[in-house]
Amino acid sequence: xxxxxxxxxxxxxxxxxxxxxxxxxxxxxxxxxxxxxxxxxxxxxxxxxxxxxxxxxxxxxxxxxxxxxxxxxxxxxxxxxxxxxxxxxxxxxxxxxxxxx
Numbered sequence: 001x002x003x004x005x006x007x008x009x010x011x012x013x014x015x016x017x018x019x020x021x022x023x024x025x026x027x028x029x030x031x032x033x034x035x036x037x038x039x040x041x042x043x044x045x046x047x048x049x050x051x052x053x054x055x056x057x058x059x060x061x062x063x064x065x066x067x068x069x070x071x072x073x074x075x076x077x078x079x080x081x082x083x084x085x086x087x088x089x090x091x092x093x094x095x096x097x098x099x100x101x
Contacts, residue, residue: 005061009051009068009080012044017076019068021061025052050080 006025010018010032018041022028029049035042055061068076071090078086 002056004054004056005058007053007055007061007064007068008049009076010041010047011050011080012041012047014044016040016044017073018044018047019065019076021058021065023058025049 003023005021005023006028007019007021008025008029010020010029012018018032018038020028020038029047031037032041032047033045035045041047053064055064068079071079074090075087078084078090
């Protein structure tokens with residue numbers, strides 16, 4: 001059986017989000033907590049694991065990670081809450097009404 005990979009979302013002490021992927025979620029979150037392995041989270045400890053998803057391949061995990069990294073803060077927060085209605089709403093582009101010509 002192939003080893004699973006994980007995409008994860010951390011919330012840092014300052015409220016910032018960090019998205020990553022790993023093949024050992026427990027070890028990697030522990031590394032973020034201890035500091036020194038990731039510049040971004042090292043200065044924002046402690047961190048909390050707020051979302052995770054298992055994937056079958058590293059490529060799949062990297063693709064999901066890349067997608068989530070491009071998301072707005074609102075979309076990441078909705079994902080962490082499991083609020084798929086808010087996630088869909090945050091995904092919609094909101095344009096101002098067009099003025100009549």
